[in-house]
Amino acid sequence: MKKTRVFAAIASSFVLGAAAQADTIKIGVSQPLTGPVAASGTYVANGARLAAEHLNANGGVLGKQIELVVEDNKSNPREAVNTAEKLILRDKVPVMIGAWGSTFTLATMPKLEEYGVPMVVETASSSKITTAGNPWVFRISPTSRMEAQAFAKQLSTFDPPIKKVDFLSVNNDWGLGAATEFKAMFEANGIDVGRTETVSQDATDLSAQLNALRNTGSDTLIVTSGVEQLTLAIRQASEQRLPQRIITTGGSFPEQLLDNPGPKGYVSTHLLFFSPWTADKALHPEIAKAYMEGWKAKNYPFPGLTEGFRGYDAVLTVAKAIELAGEAEPKAIRDALWKTEVAGINGDIAFVKDGPEGKESGQNQPNVYVVQLQDGKVTAQ
Template structure:
């Protein structure tokens, strides 16, 4: 019995010492959660964004961190699933007690995750969720207090591509292919169509498909028969590559337009280089931009990861510095996670003239980033900078 008592005391002392050590360790770090698509259908986006975030946080910590504390990332995979994205947000907010959540990458997942973030009052910032309703409640029209994004939204992106079709390509008619299960796809369709028709154009075909579709030949055949001037396909990289490939195989040489979902090497991989011509899409940055900040980022990314960064890597990198900038301005007291979350939220709302690789970011009253976009053209599968458009 005596030995059992002694053993119990030793165990209690050990556990208490471990808790004390954990508490002391946590006082030296600022925990930031990451809720990204690291596996599943759109893992390419999340993986690239995580690469960018990690590079930025590594640099920030090497320079002394924030308020003398190192930023510690708590990274969880939402598996490209909306429900999992909300579960991950809950874990980060409640179990990990993070100060903020970075991600998800996609609009549907971000809207799902934002429900948990809002309930537990933790700021959540997406680098690439473009659907207009990510930051605004569809029912009330009011801004979601704890939800932010550092990318432009679909209203801007859809307008950009519609005006490009009308003014640069001189298109009078358009066909639209979209994913009926995707918030991203439906949001872009709505804004492209409204701007294109307001500008005098006519949408003569609008074809929907379901999640996981691989064969677009019947849809494309219908569109071919109507002879539009352009096709607008607001889709992600897998579908984008297949649509381009199958359209060209059907003899359709017309311009194919997309949005930032086209900005991934998988598009050309699936389409084939010879088919990846006369393709244009809106993007967050171009590696051909001669700006010193852009070229320095590319050099550092290539040194660390041995590959060229795409726009999603650049968005992730900017997000890392963006959250650090807000943390520095938040006047954190480290007296209460709940209170520091509120201080950070206020700092995020007041972000003005943040200079990033993907442009200068100003957060407006709807928690959207006001920033420029670029148009990229694919020539034999190679990205070429076409033009830059401001808000």
Template sequence: MKKLTNYMFKKPGMFALMIVTVTFILGSSVGLAESIKVGAVLPLTGWGAAEGGYVLDGAKLAIEKINSEGGIKGKKLELLAEDGKNDPAESLNAAQKLVNRDKVSVMFGAWLSTATLAMIPVIERNGVPLVVETSGYDGITHPVNKWIFRTSILFSQEAASVEACIRELGFNKVAFLAQDNDWGRGTVKEFSKVLKKLGAEVVSAEFLDAATMDFYPQLTKLRNSGADSIIVVNSTGPAAKLLQQCKELGLPQKIMTTGGSTWTYTIDRLAGSEAAEGTYHLSFFPAFAPEKTPNPDQAKAYVAAWKKKKLTWDGVQEGSRGWDAIYTIAEGIKLANGSSKRANIRDGLEQVDIKGITGHIKFDEYHDQNPNIVVVEIKGGEGVVVSCQKK
């Protein structure tokens, strides 16, 4: 059964909610009389809407698979999504609707760290477990919050993941170009710590509005700054524009993007192969190499489900966040013996120990997981995993 209101398709192949609340009860509902409501707050309009939609697509694929296999203890999962627009106030309002009006048992969201932080008061006040599927700002789970569990990568984990190879890759005098928000500033802070520890120099850090697509002023300054490399903290569209503009200006600096949202396939397509060639990108789910994931069999099943729905290949990496969030929630409910009570699901999440497609999901004392992070270089239009192991 599938119930929907004001549901829009986004071409090509994307079956993401784009306007208002939509309820999805996906998969066969035969023999599944009772449902457990799962709420999602994601950017579905405005900047980041493509990425938020992909996360939602991944979540829906997971719910469809779980429900078709009998649900959890005979109960189906019901997904209710609200558009947080990557805005703190909108995300807070969306969370309040899901918690107080729709009475969801558990939630995930809200993609951008600033938006996720804004939801925390309503989460705590109402005792609703929240799985953070994308946000990497360390302060979301440090200090630990009993209601919050993170399947995404922390900025500090991401920075530590390149410690063994970043200088070998040519990042010795680094300039940062980052979004002016908790994502951008938090990432720059953590990467700067690692670079300085390794004896590298941070030449500059510039913070830009998320809507910025003209990077010529910043890149012109960087030309003669002494920087030999640039680390970019931005979503796929702006990052691709930046690569194009670097190519146009003939800048020789090495480039790396962070955050895991810059899927190499899309970067190469949008920026063009010449501009993307030789650039590095941090990835938590290399869809082109499922054997590099913690759970290759499930990774292959996820990719197959994505292709079967004819969803845009641009979104397959970002969608993995939603898939893992739902499987984490499902395991928490299973460990709570199928309970829909918020406190019971919270207790179940404490005990989760599964191999996701983006990491080994077993929460530590801060409710963070052990992520899978790889460095990918674009060569000849293809992504190639770079060895970055501690010696």
């Protein structure tokens, strides 16, 4: 009799656990929480958590609470694939957000098609992500081409003018793709392109690459990498008195230079997709304000706002799609993403078709902001 009661208690506990799970809607999140770009991935994951908390405090989605299932892809494309399979097969998520870098995202994409699960791409910029013919991909971040075209509108603001540029790029799909798009933009605007140096994702010393760029005759150096390497590149370039002005792409910000700036008077320029220093100029300042207040309440580092918003906007986008779908089912969510319109921190989010006919991916048209950093202070350009 006692065994029967124990078994019944266990069975009841299992049923209650299953019921509790049914009362939530899972969203899978794949981010680099360890490895060379862990700072950026952690910011995005924290932004996603803030959005989920905000939505849950206001009733959740379809009367259920959002449950984020966050997995570490360890800054590695193989781990990104493993993470996707864990989220889809073990955790049964009907939709994903990920996977920060272009290389990680491209590695993940075949699994989305294999299992029929949509993913909102919050960061990666390689054009191949939306031109590869994967109808389960919806990107809210700009492509490198979009970023380059947005920057082209700022060229006339530089004094002295940009006449010749070099490139220092992380040696992966993101860095190489950004260099290709920015080179094409500069050449189209009559600006000479000089030398290109690449660096591995885990490099912790860029002095050799910077030294190779010293006497090229260029006035500008375009740097594309994660926040850790951006910070290192600017610090070492200023210490070596590299003659080129530095402009960084990709939306990351060298946060350590706020509290520990380089030599006095040294200026660097940064292309961002959200500028917390000028949040009042955002398309939806009230949304940006709520995000920033939530971030501050968690005591997250202020500069991380420049990347955390990606996770926040991604969760808002997924939640709206689930609401439109009326159910947390992968195909229904995918179909609903085409109809989704969201007021986000970066601006208005909606998807247009990109890629081969019949297998298009979704691409948003985000905003790009330009700021300058000097002596630990940030100003809008």
